[in-house]
Amino acid sequence: MKFKSLLNGIKTYEAGKPMELLVREYGIKPGDIIKLASNENPYGTSPAVIKSLNRSIDKVSMYPDDSAYELKSALASHFDMLSENIIIGAGSDQIIEFVINSICDTNSKILMAKTTFAMYEIYGRLSGATILKTQSHEHNIDDFKDIYKKHKPNIIFLCLPNNPLGECLNTDEVYAFLDSIDKNTLVVIDGAYQEYARYKDPSKVIDPKDITTKYSNTICLGTFSKVYGLGGLRVGYGISNRNTIATLHKLRPPFNITTLSLQGAIEALKDQKFVHDTVEKNFEQMIRYEEFADKKGLKYIDSYTNFIFIYMETNSKELCEKLLKKGLIVRDMTSYGLNAIRITIGTKKQNDTVLEVLDKLC
């Protein structure tokens, strides 16, 4: 049997190590494991979500509302837009897939930062498109402009703020960039951590309504997996003009979002206090990692997210393995060609443990 040859060039996505692996391989008790590797919400999700899901378990025998009417209405009102401007995906990952497959084939080009969210490249390569990356690891708008002028890519991904580095372009830089590019290029603005950036620095905010109204060639992505604490339910969304959204809907498989996922997301969106408290605690706790890095003379990137990227002086891969054996899961960045680790900011108690162990190992 012969598989498509373009699959040879594609690496399987490496997700954060699951807790189950540590239980199996190192015999660590589940209660002793601290997982800060996938940027999940360490405070769980809104209690209102849990309550609502508990009450609705009997709905599992029915197919979900395929139009996602209620969630789209709720998101539309949250962002002051219309339901026709919104598409729901099984995680925003799925919207990335729709966007690429609606545009790209083997003649296409996709531009992204050198170090950014891995799924842009994976779905991009699957479509046969050529992947273009900036020289600098972080988003550098001059780099983007140069490559844009030379290659006229079909899609540009801006991850604002950027995973796995944590940095974020300023809103005015993004608008100036959009002014300089042609409407034939679609610019995808991945806002998986926008709620965090918005809290830390208003000059980083991307307002989906404003940007998609001014620039018809943009789409904003968001997710319920991070600040809303619903990584296990797989819900994300895309916001754009009605034409783009209508086109993306042609690629959407029926019933792509489960009944309980839709319901969980609707409840999560209502609880903005939970979002606010999560973000507030996140940045309070992040300072501790910054102070730790300063104390050790380690460089880190100023983060607008729920994780921090710290460069290591000793081998980061070995460090992560030592941490794993102690039940602490963080993300090694060796596969990105960087001797660094990315740690999701945990609860106070989790950070107490992680910082204590790191203090001994770094």
Ligand SMILES: *Cc1c(COP(=O)(O)O)cnc(C)c1O
């Ligand atoms: C987590 C993340 C996503 C998507 O997550 P889903 O769980 O698929 O919604 C998208 N982009 C970035 C940058 C992320 O970090």
